[in-house]
Amino acid sequence: MSFILGQIITGVRDVYSLRYSELASSTIVVFDHLITLDDEIELVWKSSWSIGKMLFIINRYYTLASVIANNRVLFGPALSTDVSLHFFRWQGWTGLFAAMIAEIILQMRLYALYFLDKKVLRMMVAAFIATSATSAAIMGVVLSKITVAVVPLPVIGPFCAPVKVPDYFYTFWIPILSFETLLCFMAITKGIQTFRTSGPLFRQGRQLVGILIRDSIVYFFVMFATYLTCLLVWVLGTRDMLEIPIGFSVAMSCVLGNRVILNVRAANRDIAELESKMAGSKHHTTDPLDGASTWKQVISKQSQRIRISSRPVVDRMEEGEVLQDDHIDTLTDIEMEQLRTMRADTPTDSHQGFIVI
Template sequence: MVSRETVVDINQLVEYVGAMRLVTYFNISAAAMLVYDYFLTLGMEVDLVWLSAWSPMKVLFIVQRYLPFIDAATFSLVHQLSTTINPSVCKQIENAQGLLSVTGFILSEIILTLRVWAVWKRSKLLGIALSILLLATAAACYVFTGLFQHGLKLSNRPYPEFQGCFITGTNRLLYVNWLVLMVYDSILLVLMVIPGITAYREQGNEGLHAVVYRDGVVFYVYLFVLSATNVIVIKALPAKYLYILSSVERCLHSALTSRVLLHIRDHTRSMISLWSDGITDIQFSSFVDDEI
């Protein structure tokens, strides 16, 4: 006769496997979305990035653009789908994925921050304030990611056909990362809206204002909503759904950041003599000299 404890364990395992399957679907969807968006913007990237002179902004763009293919696609899917992985390798993948993911988020935030700073005409005071805030955001994300990973408990697969890493214990500190990013992106959103209102009232170059302000604001809203949703999901759902939106936000964060730069550079490359912030432009060699 099967004991009650055994029945409970089996039911919990069935629930866990079902939850992990759902998380896997979200991860695969995120990877597919990343690849789809990549090919949609590949032509712009070739024209506006690969054909441009090398600069710090170009390097920053490329690194943040391609990191999610490693941490959000490759590592995440191996973590969820491998049938031969052991707890030791799982831990290494978890640590590497966490480090690369946070690094990718911060690199994207650097680009978004430079975008806002440029719109504010490179205000020295704002530059200092944003630098301090960004450093604090990065430090918090790295610290809480480390604490979260330290609290993970991994065990051997419960049966031979089990796919992915078997997590038997965790904490919810991962939500702090999304909370910190949500707060930081909300600040950037406000800082983008303020000059956007002024620019709208002045009725200048409508096409440029649409790219710089309207699209910029929309992208910041998307990032804010994604982080807020992740916080709610982690706090409200059982721990087994902890990763359900992580890859989705990671891929969208990188894709939207890339589009912020590509769209404005695409609009301004033919009128570079009329407008250029000199910071976040990815310079097009046919129009300008080497500069950041």
């Protein structure tokens, strides 16, 4: 009798823990939506359509829809076993989908940090596909084996719980953690290279580059802690606790992924305003980098200058290169401000290169 009573108490406690954790993660998502709504309208909805805008909308509103659905199921009347089984499967795939969307956003930012380097892009995409496919395979196998049992509980009533969950389900998080570690290493490496460089490119462009690096590193540490917590809960917790960390992983992926986009767009807006003021005060002529030039072409031009200027002065003099007092890596104000923008909006000739969101 005492054993049965203990099982009932444990079941009730787990259900309330699940409900309160889902309510807490939902609060994070809704609160972030409210406090960033003005930035969303100004920086996203008023901008032209781009990959970044589409990712932002999907990441923001699919997560909001999932939050509403989760709370409807957990706090509403009991569902049938078939509906509950479909809900568990949808919830599992939603966790993976949210992580993938946020990782795509971060990869595009790192691609911008590495000056649209195709080798870096290929490496990130290959690692992303490998880790995502591995996690998807684990999720698919596990969800195909899960069944649902209706557990009658006092006060709460009938409650559907997953059963026959494989012991290796926790391995789902390992590929995701591995890929997050790779992205963080790339961001830290680029940050060290950036702030060690003494050339005017990085002295003048640290504001936006710093935001990119900061958001990448902060994103990693928060998400690493979240995913690691998910892994530990799935290893050490009961099967009734499997759903508890999923809500937080989805919420944090949504919030941080959106903040990465909003922060860079806000910085881009501030820099554009500064350019406008400088152009008005100095009466500049037409910007030579506008028109047919895309952001990719600008990056290539400036990267070439950096590579040339980084060669030893002696070698350049031996080749007969004429060196001025200000050296070849000195950029004009117009070039400098144009380079700093790292346009958040879609370029006019977007077909000529990768769109940096």
